[in-house]
Amino acid sequence: MSYKTKRPLSAYMLWLNSARESIKLENPGIKVTEVAKRGGKLWRAMKDKSEWEAKAAKAKDDYYRAVKEFEANGGSSANGGGAKKRAKPAKKVAKKRKKEESDVDDDDESE
Numbered sequence: 001m002s003y004k005t006k007r008p009l010s011a012y013m014l015w016l017n018s019a020r021e022s023i024k025l026e027n028p029g030i031k032v033t034e035v036a037k038r039g040g041k042l043w044r045a046m047k048d049k050s051e052w053e054a055k056a057a058k059a060k061d062d063y064y065r066a067v068k069e070f071e072a073n074g075g076s077s078a079n080g081g082g083a084k085k086r087a088k089p090a091k092k093v094a095k096k097r098k099k100e101e102s103d104v105d106d107d108d109e110s111e
Contacts, residue, residue, distance in 0.1 A: 008059035
């Protein structure tokens, strides 16, 4: 069974994945949220992001190519080709039926 390809990472996420360890080394004991905050500050301060933007563009092209191949091989694009929705659980009617049966029994006894 083949699954639809995951969406590609943005240039920022590609960069952050490569810079995460160095941020942790520079700031021992830093929380995950703080790593992301520092990464955001460093990313905004970067002057030349062309390397990461090129990698993101390549990943995006590869993604679109993989999606087209997936759909050509029988994948569905109608619902995103993802997992099927779970059916709604059946409504509980047992109590209602019991009540109706007892009402019918009461009617029979009164006759």
